[in-house]
Amino acid sequence: MKLLTLPSFLLLFFETAILSNFVTADTNVHYLDNNEFFKFSNPRQIYGTKPLHIFCYQGKPKYIIHIWQSVILYINHSTDDYNQFDGGSPEHVEKEYLEKRYSWTSGLFSSKSKTFHLNPFNTSCIGIESQDTYSVHLKIIRVDLWNILKLVAGIVFFLSAPTLSKNTLFHYVCGVSSGVCASFLILIYFLSKLFPRKTFMYGVIGAGWTLVIYFLQILWDNMKTILSLYRTYVIWYIVITGTISFILCYRWGPVQNQRTMNLIKWSLQLLGLLLIFFSSHFQEAAMAQVILLLLFTYVPKRWVLAPKMYWKKRFPPKLKPISNDEYYEQGVRETAKALDDLRKYCSSPECNQWKTALKLKDVKRFASFIEGNSHLSDEEILEYETSIREEVTDDSDNGEDAQFSEDESS
Incomplete structure (x- = not known):
């Protein structure tokens, strides 16, 4: 009978000790907001007494304008004599606190940080166990440049x-x-x-x-x-x-x-x-950016341009006719451009000038054109202007005759 009750007595003793230590741990939960600053100290200053304080940030709803938002919790502690625990809720922090406190590997491969990047859209909690005085500051960065x-x-x-x-x-x-x-x-x-x-x-x-x-x-x-x-x-x-x-x-x-x-x-x-x-902590938006980049890189361009080509074929754009003045200006501009390209080609090594000169009647005129002179002679310009005047005169005479015949018929 004593053998049966001894293990039960030891189990009950350890459970009572653990619960009593956890109750006296002086756990406090604090919900922080932007630019909130708290300073804590142990008023008793009893050796071995390290109260646990839990700092939580309640996440905000997910909006696309908060895609680059960051929430940072700063801990200002003069020494490294403190323990930290993190979790998604105060209960998780308390559970991790118990597991690490009564584990022989609690301090093995554990690193301490004084800056915590919290998730802006989820509830995040950080637990600090320390006997010394320290302060906590929460800062929300709307657009994080990093x-x-x-x-x-x-x-x-x-x-x-x-x-x-x-x-x-x-x-x-x-x-x-x-x-x-x-x-x-x-x-x-x-x-x-x-x-x-x-x-x-x-x-x-x-x-x-x-x-x-x-x-x-x-x-x-x-x-x-x-x-x-x-x-x-x-x-x-x-x-x-x-x-x-x-x-x-x-x-x-x-x-x-x-x-x-x-x-x-x-x-x-x-x-x-x-x-x-x-x-970004906005994982849905970040994944959408990844998918868009993959589509932009690997999707064939003809697939991207297919809707645009179909739209042009289904609804062709209306062509706007140009006026006589615009037609004349375009003709002068394109002619000058074509003559300049021809002059550059004739001056380049790609053109065999001697072979071209054998096919021409007036070699001197060809050389003058290459040197930058006009491609038309004075006689040709005068003949062109004379023909233009005659056409304008004929058009005006025909218009007057048609108007005179309409007046007689009326």
């Missing part, structure tokens, strides 16, 4: 992917950048030589990129501190690894295989589509 920059960069990457995949300079830049970022793998490779077991070595190498991503995340979170304190080391690291990467890229040369170029092109296009999709 989101617009990601959209433009995504479009540029997608449209220029066929050109960049064949560009030698782009190949060198990518090779050097990859060498700088992947230098951690070289260190892991040399460390793996210390372990005799091959299976363990393969596991270490397989987890190499995971460690690289983790280290890069730590470096990004502490970039400002690293650049200010270890600027010389950072510069020498980039110079040495970049030089080695450039030498290796120069030794093997740029990519020549067409299939490899296709893989680079598809990777750039995928990167561009991801940038467009993540440029």
Whole structure:
């Protein structure tokens, strides 16, 4: 009987302890709005007492004018002695708080941030557990320039992917950048030589990129501190690894295989589509932008122009007749343009002047035309003007005769 009641007694004891700790956690929920500023402190200042405060932002309805909106929560804390939890509701934050608080891996691979980008259209909550004084500030950016920059960069990457995949300079830049970022793998490779077991070595190498991503995340979170304190080391690291990467890229040369170029092109296009999709929290509008870009790029132009051609065929535009003055001006303008093109062709190496001169009666007149003189002689101009006057006179006489005959008949 004692053996049966002892486990039950221990289970009841742990449940009571957990619930009592959670109740005394002093949990507060605060719903913030634009430009709201709160400052909190622990009035008791008892060692080990860390109250949990939950800050929530209630999302707004989705409208197309809010496609580039961003909501940022800033935490001003003098030290890093605090724990953070996030979730879609206060209940989720409290659940994560309990899971991490009573877990032996609560502080393993956990990163802290003092800037949170919240979803403007959904309810988002951030829980802060701290004993020290800190402040919280919520800011709503109506048009986030970073989101617009990601959209433009995504479009540029997608449209220029066929050109960049064949560009030698782009190949060198990518090779050097990859060498700088992947230098951690070289260190892991040399460390793996210390372990005799091959299976363990393969596991270490397989987890190499995971460690690289983790280290890069730590470096990004502490970039400002690293650049200010270890600027010389950072510069020498980039110079040495970049030089080695450039030498290796120069030794093997740029990519020549067409299939490899296709893989680079598809990777750039995928990167561009991801940038467009993540440029806005309005996922429906972002997906619509992605679909429009794909249609604009891959849909044949004849399919796009088919409705326009059908509309022109079904409803042809009405032609507006031109007047006599417009007809005369157009004739003079087009004639001068055609004569200028002919003069340029005759002066170009494509035209055999001697062969053309053999077919002409007046070679001197041809040479004068090429030098810029008129293509008509004075006699031809005078004859043309005389014929025009005669036609005008005949038309006026015929008009007067017709009018006189109509008067007699009346």
